[in-house]
Amino acid sequence: GxxxxxxxxxxxxxxxxxxxxxxxxxxxxxxxxxxxxxxxxxxxxxxxxxxxxxxxxxxxxxxxxxxxxxxxxxxxxxxxxxxxxxxxxxxxxxxxxxxxxxxGYQSVPKLSFPGGLLIGDTAGFLNVPKVKGTHMAMKSGIEAAEALFAHLTAEGQTGHECLGYPERLKQSWLWDELHQVRNIRPSFRWGLWGGIAYSAIDTYLLKGKAPWTLRHHADHTQLxxxxxxxxxxxxxxxxxxxxxxxxxxxxxxxxxxxxxxxxxxxxxxxxxxxxxxxxxxxxxxxxxxxxxxxxxxxxxxxxxxxxxxxxxxxxxxxxxxxxxxxxxxxxxxxxxxxxxxx
Ligand code: SF4
Structure with missing residues (x-):
């Protein structure tokens, strides 16, 4: 999906x-x-x-x-x-x-599976325009650990305030940051100058809140x-x-x-x-x-x-x-x- x-x-x-x-x-x-x-x-x-x-x-x-x-x-x-x-x-x-x-945001896969959680770069948490992902790797690791810890504590077992890992991420700054820059990478389909012009508008004018999301295509289909x-x-x-x-x-x-x-x-x-x-x-x-x-x-x-x-x-x-x-x-x-x- x-x-x-x-x-x-x-x-x-x-x-x-x-x-x-x-x-x-x-x-x-x-x-x-x-x-x-x-x-x-x-x-x-x-x-x-x-x-x-x-x-x-x-x-x-x-x-x-x-x-x-x-x-x-x-x-x-x-x-x-x-x-x-x-x-x-x-x-x-x-x-x-x-x-x-x-x-980025458009391509984040299902983040949990029986026996495992996807964190960091495995999950695709990279802020492409900032060329930076270490902070997201750390944040997703923290959220994953806290979600697991909540499940293992009495509080988690009784069902109080025990959000799953994906839900926790969606309420964190990581999700907002991925959402904000989601259109920058795909805008380079219009070439270097088109991408730079679009990125300037998206970043400084729309502040990442454009009411649209540009889609990705699988890389192997582009040759x-x-x-x-x-x-x-x-x-x-x-x-x-x-x-x-x-x-x-x-x-x-x-x-x-x-x-x-x-x-x-x-x-x-x-x-x-x-x-x-x-x-x-x-x-x-x-x-x-x-x-x-x-x-x-x-x-x-x-x-x-x-x-x-x-x-x-x-x-x-x-x-x-x-x-x-x-x-x-x-x-x-x-x-x-x-x-x-x-
Ligand atoms: S592209 Fe070359 S180096 Fe990279 S995984 Fe394939 S065979 Fe290995």
Missing amino acids: VDPQTYGIGIKELWEVRPEVHQQGLTMHTVGWPVSSDVYGGSFLYHLENNQVAVGFVVGLDYSNPHLSPYEEFQRFKTHPEIRKFFEGGRRISYGARALNEG KKASECTPIVYPKPDGKISFDRLSSVFISATNHAEEQPCHLRLKDASVPISTNLALYNAPETRYCPAGVYEIVEDPSGPRMQINAQNCLHCKTCDIKDPTQNIDWAVPEGGGGPNYPNM
Whole structure:
């Protein structure tokens, strides 16, 4: 009974930079470049302690051009003179990626099930315009704990004032905050400038109280055919500021136990070639930030090779595959990325 969840892929690196360019506490956010104005995308750059800087780029997974590569957009972003200056002479420490839930208020799922409650990011509690969800994770955790505690106390057992977890949330500031910003993310369907103009009106004039709610569409339905879209040529990585996928995966410390069944399951093994390659020019080779999906030319023709051991568990393939043919399953043995300080 709610809208489909909509996502962004966030790709992030941790750097150690030269002390002369480090300004502890400096926070930068950008929107737009290098993605084109029909794509929802932006960056974050945080100067942490010990000359470390976290930098990342988020691309809305409702993008339509299958030639787009979120990974390459991020690498290109770092080459902007205002960004590059921080990283020249620095050292990359770590790399990672994950999908962010951007659906907000319209996409909040049923929050309880037998034996469990959904809290924080699992429930999609992210204030997208503020790029902030930690406060909501904490608040929903508190409300969940208090709802459970009420049930376990005598007061709860006798039925006095024992509101369920979803009801408690709906009476809290968390729900009001999600409601207030609900139209910002979907307004970017009108492009960067349309989205900014609408967001200014919604935020400052209507103060989030518009009598309408803009709807979401599932991200995988938004991809257009490759032949209808302009190819994008990305610059080659220089190995100093921008890097290739495999050297990035290496510093994510990703590891999966050997000889386990592939945790990236295809419902139909022919679809990557017959549909994805034929119609969309194999978009999984670009949206996967770890180079897991590769088209290999065999004498009998092209085939899809899945390098599952490189998987960063971002779930983008499960979300964006145009025919929903990829099923991300939990790998054996607790394998996956092993991020230091990410
Ligand atoms: S295989 Fe899927 S989940 Fe793994 S890194 Fe690539 S896109 Fe992300």
